[in-house]
Amino acid sequence: MTRPSHHAPPPAEGSVEPVARALLAKGAVREGIAMLRGAVARDRTEQGCAALLAQILDGGAPDGPASTVELDLSLVDRWIRAGRLVEALALLGGTALGSRETGREWANLLGELLAPVPVDAEQTLVEMHRALLRGGASVALTLLEERARRSPGLPAWAARRLDLLRWMLLDNASVAEEHAALPDEPASALAAALRDRVNQRDLSGALEAARAFAEAHGDDRDAARTVEALRAIEAEMKRLAEDAAVETHTIPMYGHPSAMMQIRMGNLAEACVVYRRLLERAPDDERARRMLDDVEALRRALAGERVAVDERPPADFAADDEPTFDEHVREEDDRWGAPDTLPERAAVTTTVDPPRGVDFGPTAEITQPSLAAERLVEEGKLEEAARIYEALVRSEPERREWARRLALLRDSDLPEDDERRGVLVRAILNVK
Amino acid sequence: MSTTDDGTRVDRPPAPGWTAPPASEADGRAPVLYVELDDEGFDETTARLRRAYKLVRAQRDREACALIREHHRELVAVLLDVDMPGSVLDGILLTRILRGRVPSAAVPPFARDLPAIDVPIVLVTERPASYSEHEMVRYGGDRLMPKPLEIHKLTLTLAEWHLQR
Numbered sequence: 001m002t003r004p005s006h007h008a009p010p011p012a013e014g015s016v017e018p019v020a021r022a023l024l025a026k027g028a029v030r031e032g033i034a035m036l037r038g039a040v041a042r043d044r045t046e047q048g049c050a051a052l053l054a055q056i057l058d059g060g061a062p063d064g065p066a067s068t069v070e071l072d073l074s075l076v077d078r079w080i081r082a083g084r085l086v087e088a089l090a091l092l093g094g095t096a097l098g099s100r101e102t103g104r105e106w107a108n109l110l111g112e113l114l115a116p117v118p119v120d121a122e123q124t125l126v127e128m129h130r131a132l133l134r135g136g137a138s139v140a141l142t143l144l145e146e147r148a149r150r151s152p153g154l155p156a157w158a159a160r161r162l163d164l165l166r167w168m169l170l171d172n173a174s175v176a177e178e179h180a181a182l183p184d185e186p187a188s189a190l191a192a193a194l195r196d197r198v199n200q201r202d203l204s205g206a207l208e209a210a211r212a213f214a215e216a217h218g219d220d221r222d223a224a225r226t227v228e229a230l231r232a233i234e235a236e237m238k239r240l241a242e243d244a245a246v247e248t249h250t251i252p253m254y255g256h257p258s259a260m261m262q263i264r265m266g267n268l269a270e271a272c273v274v275y276r277r278l279l280e281r282a283p284d285d286e287r288a289r290r291m292l293d294d295v296e297a298l299r300r301a302l303a304g305e306r307v308a309v310d311e312r313p314p315a316d317f318a319a320d321d322e323p324t325f326d327e328h329v330r331e332e333d334d335r336w337g338a339p340d341t342l343p344e345r346a347a348v349t350t351t352v353d354p355p356r357g358v359d360f361g362p363t364a365e366i367t368q369p370s371l372a373a374e375r376l377v378e379e380g381k382l383e384e385a386a387r388i389y390e391a392l393v394r395s396e397p398e399r400r401e402w403a404r405r406l407a408l409l410r411d412s413d414l415p416e417d418d419e420r421r422g423v424l425v426r427a428i429l430n431v432k
Numbered sequence: 433m434s435t436t437d438d439g440t441r442v443d444r445p446p447a448p449g450w451t452a453p454p455a456s457e458a459d460g461r462a463p464v465l466y467v468e469l470d471d472e473g474f475d476e477t478t479a480r481l482r483r484a485y486k487l488v489r490a491q492r493d494r495e496a497c498a499l500i501r502e503h504h505r506e507l508v509a510v511l512l513d514v515d516m517p518g519s520v521l522d523g524i525l526l527t528r529i530l531r532g533r534v535p536s537a538a539v540p541p542f543a544r545d546l547p548a549i550d551v552p553i554v555l556v557t558e559r560p561a562s563y564s565e566h567e568m569v570r571y572g573g574d575r576l577m578p579k580p581l582e583i584h585k586l587t588l589t590l591a592e593w594h595l596q597r
Contacts, residue, residue, distance in 0.1 A: 030565075030575065034592040041595045086595070089588050098584065108483075111584030114591050115484030116462045116508040133591050157461050157484070 016087055017048040019075070021067035023094040024056070031094025032056070038086030042135030071095050073103055080106070080168050081265075083137030085114055113164045117157075123374050125158055132165075138270075141165045142261045169265055187304020189213070190223055194301060198266070203234050210301075221308035226301040229294035233263060236291060259291065268299050370402065377405075377428050380421055382414050385428075461486040462508040467496045467526070468556075469517050476580045477511075484583060485509075493519035493526060497543045500530070504547040509590055511581065514557040514568075523555050524571050531572030552593045556581060 016039035023032040036053040039046045052062060069075075076097060079088040089110040092098030098107040117129045124147050131139040144162040148154050154162065193213040197206035207230040214223035240260050255278055262271035275292035278285050301307045370392055376385035389406040397403065405428050412424050464485045468474045469492065478487050488503055490496035493516060500507075510530065512523035520540055521529070528534050529543050530553060536544055552574040557563060565576040575589045 031588065034588050037592050037595045086588070086591050089584060089591070093582075093585055093588050107582075107584035111582070111587040112484040115583075115587045116590050116594065118462045119506050119508065130594075133594055160483075 015048060016046060016084070017052055018067040018069040019071065019087075019091065020049065020052060021062055022069050022071055023091070024062050025067065026094065028094030029056070031090040035087045035090035035094070038084070038090065038133070038135075041086075041133065042084065071097065073097055073106075076103070076106060080110075083135045083169075085110060085135075085137060085168075086133055089114060109164055109168075113161055113168070121155075121158075123370070127370065128158075128161075137165065137169055138261045138265055138267070139258070141169055142257060146257075188222075188301075189217075190220070190226060190307075191302050191304045194226070194298075198298070198302060203230060203237065203263075206230055207234055222301065222306060225297055225308040229297040229301075229307075232290065232294045233298065236260065236287075237263070256287065256291075259288075263295065268295055268302075271295050272299070373405075374429070377425055380418075380425060382409060382412075382421065382424065385409065386414070463488050463503060463506050464509045464511060465490065465496065465499055465503065465507050466511040467491070467493070467516060467523070468511075468513050469519075473558075473579055480580060481583050481586065484587065491518070492516070493521040493540075494542045496526065497546060500546055500549065504549050507549060507551055509551050509586070510549065510553045511586075512553060512555050512573075514555045514563060514576075524568070524573075527553050527555065527568075527572045533572055552590055554581075554586065554589060 016035060020032045020035045020039070023035060033053065033056055036049045036056070039049040040053060044050075055062060071091065076088045076091055079085075079091070089107065092103050092107040092110070097103040114129075114132055117125050121129075124143055128140045128143045128147075131137070131143065141162075144154070144158065144165060148159070148162060153159070190210075190213055193209045194206050197203075197209050207227065210223060210227045210230055214220060214227050217223055236256075237260055240257055255274075259271045259274035259278070262268070262274060272292055272295055275288045275295065278288040279292065282288070297307050370388075373385045373388035373392065376382070376388065386406065386409040389402055389409060392399065392402045393406050408424065408428050412420075415421050415424065461482075462485055464481070464487055466474065466477065466487045467490045468477070474487070474489055481487060485508075488499055488507070490499050496512075496519075500510075512526055514523040516522045516526070521543065525534070526543070529539055530546060530549055532548070553572065554575045554577055555563075555568050555573045556577050556579050558579045560576060560578040563576055568576045574593060577585060577589075
């Protein structure tokens, strides 16, 4: 029996460090520093960037070989698709790319998209901005889309940012991060049949192509399994869209919607990371397990690998040369930091660690519980909210709003009568 | 696949394009204080920044201090002309005052006891070669930028500032 591969996520779209070095060599020091800050904030495994940033801030000149990386708009384009928006903006601002027609337009649009939100913006929009700056473009888009379905509607500036973000990440995009890693030549006839449709994020088209291929190759079990996987993915997408239409007041971006957003963006590997996280939190989540199997199957089809395998590993499927699921989870925790400072409830119900290179790294565990805490306050569950704020303040003591809310909760002795609790809730949420 | 003006092949459809910025004063864009005497310069900067920023204008130092008192809670950045013609204070001195680096006795009465503002201060000039950004940072500024300001350069500066928080 062949075991499923459970691919580790592919390496991100090249390191930022050589690009930053090239910027610094051109004399664009401030843009180089901003690029490095963006990279480090997005992904703490960018250790080269962190070291280079420290060196520059200490007043030193960058050491090491001169960078020969080519700086062009296609790199900017790839970075935008990968959610590296700060780095893309720094690249445009630090080179002549941002002074010509297309690059200038992109720079201005990024300048608008990443601009600070008003200080009195609602918490969801503050989190959206925070995610955008830290490589969490997919999270930001999900937040905006979910918020747009609620009433009252988005303020004009936020609706505009939703349009911009959709354009940058979704609309007609055809070269997603994941697909750029595919070989130039399709590795199999089945991969060739699927490739263009999947690259265009046209899952229905891919399903039709797979069906046609399967009909023409009646004994091809890989094609049949691919049809099954695509059908399941499409059904899940429709189901989530219907859920969102009905549940217009849900906590956004967690779990399955987050994974589906990755699929919509064409980031299949990142979707798998999210599903693995869901399984880590809730091993009985059969829906996540099935989706992981289906997305993995699609990835194998695109890579020209065997698809029609027994997808379900036995409990003891570990082999010497491949990490077990638990080992893989621990490896990911080492990479991102396990959310061990957070209360169990927050971890179980609300956190999904960020997909590599797309979400916003180590702060993801913090940012998402902050929304959960706010929701708990809205629901009057102040004791639970206090526990989360305590963990959040321990993690990021400089976040004054969290500290303020925690102080209010602590100072109040958590009153039991509804009226006083209501007053406290309004004070915490700044509701006049 | 299309070819851009610099010859790079990229696969991206046309951008959504500019939409008219919200006309209402209460549109929710982030407010930025800009101290600029010159009408033409202010208008040009406004045109460049207005998609994301609502510029609150002061022409001189007294007006700037009054606006800081009025709007300090909502400002996301302060833009100061380095020279600030027609004012007692120049941009550098006002920066130092805003950062609390000038003894109260040395501050003109209209600029005393200004509320603390924890936002980036960008000094702008028509003569960037005449000033050192390093010096501006030493005085408490965050960036020195040439006029007219570009939206993407301002946003990158503010983004970097936020990432350090």
